[in-house]
Amino acid sequence: MSYSYDYPHPAVTTDIVIFTIRQDELKVLLIKRALPPHQGAWALPGGFVNLDESLEEGARRELAEETGVSGVYLEQLYTFGRPDRDPRERVITVAYYALIPTDTIEIRAATDAEGVSWFGMNELPELAFDHREILDMAQRRLVDKLDYSTIAFQFMPKEFTLPELQQVYELILGEALDKRNFRKRILSLGLVMETGKERKAGAHRPAKLYRSIHPDRVEVIK
């Protein structure tokens, strides 16, 4: 089967930067390319957009197919279209980034360790195509959004403690935050509520568990 057009058409793909927090580190999910070009190199998950699906649907589909991840926060990042970014043909990619909670059951990265793996942002391998550029922009966007939105909540499981949330902020920002000021700020947003439960985590006072009031919404603040 072949598809013909009166004038040349580029290929359109989506690529997805999937962040999570594991082992006290911001990590990104990469897949090992099985085919040329860049065979054997690590790359962002993604692929061609079908004609009957929206861009976001395409991104979610690729994400599910290649990594088993679904139902996560997904946001469009930027569209990359340098003419030479793919050696095969002209390929324009609409990049998305996704945030997945820390307690998500181990995904394909664990079971199929050959082809899919988490990488810490400080131990990145060489990436295929311009994926390094995409990843860098995603990280910048994430850091920026921490300041003026509740995007960090998307990393948290349904119930979480304030020290856990603070740790997420500190990992992404790369700096320590004052505990009291952090709590004041978060609580004053009025976007988390106590569950009444506590999390016991060792030989010390247990922390109160909270949950997000609008777990699926990312709100702009301040």
Next chain:
Amino acid sequence: MSYSYDYPHPAVTTDIVIFTIRQDELKVLLIKRALPPHQGAWALPGGFVNLDESLEEGARRELAEETGVSGVYLEQLYTFGRPDRDPRERVITVAYYALIPTDTIEIRAATDAEGVSWFGMNELPELAFDHREILDMAQRRLVDKLDYSTIAFQFMPKEFTLPELQQVYELILGEALDKRNFRKRILSLGLVMETGKERKAGAHRPAKLYRSIHPDRVEVIK
């Protein structure tokens, strides 16, 4: 001539939202569609991306071809790709927005008044495709960026007065600003310098002329 591919490819276009300030109003440049679909309807300038040009180059080329505008501030806005947004075939559009200074010599909108025209944001006609959605997002982005960047400077000619700049802010935000606080804020950025000249504009004290220190840069502030 015909172009064939092993699997279906969408068409990729750029559409450009061009803002300026005229007659004390935020205006956008629209073109009247000469061909179906939506023949006779107003639409954003834009068109198909060539295979040998980047997305931004494509946007600049279309902008120049259709409106005569060039050398302006251009930023990628968002990529729109609903499967049914164009009745002919699957079309994905990478939307950009452009800001042009108020003193730019009259562009094609003036000479070819049939096909190209400025519209105030409160007197918009029905727009083709999903262009209304694109335009609304561009306006939101502009309003947001006013707060944390020097994007408004892109509306100003090489030399401008602080009251003129304030008026631009007020028009876009739709609210009055305090003159003293506004001046303090702008001057404290250290991004404008006095030219030593003044603008006489009627039967009253003349205003000092300033110019931007980095006219081509949009800086993130605060």
Next chain:
DNA sequence: AAGTATAGTGTGCTTTCTACACTAAGTCAA
């Protein structure tokens, strides 16, 4: 019962934001 580890809480100082009113410098008309 004492030791240890993390959770949880309040205050004062500094900086930033906001509201607000008069003088300066030009033109125009009587």
Next chain:
DNA sequence: TTGACTTAGTGTAGAAAGCACACTATACTT
């Protein structure tokens, strides 16, 4: 030439927000 008019340009004080900082509470362990 002078007074009326119009817009440009300037400072300050009170309010709010941001920031630094140290001790008590509660669990577990030995």
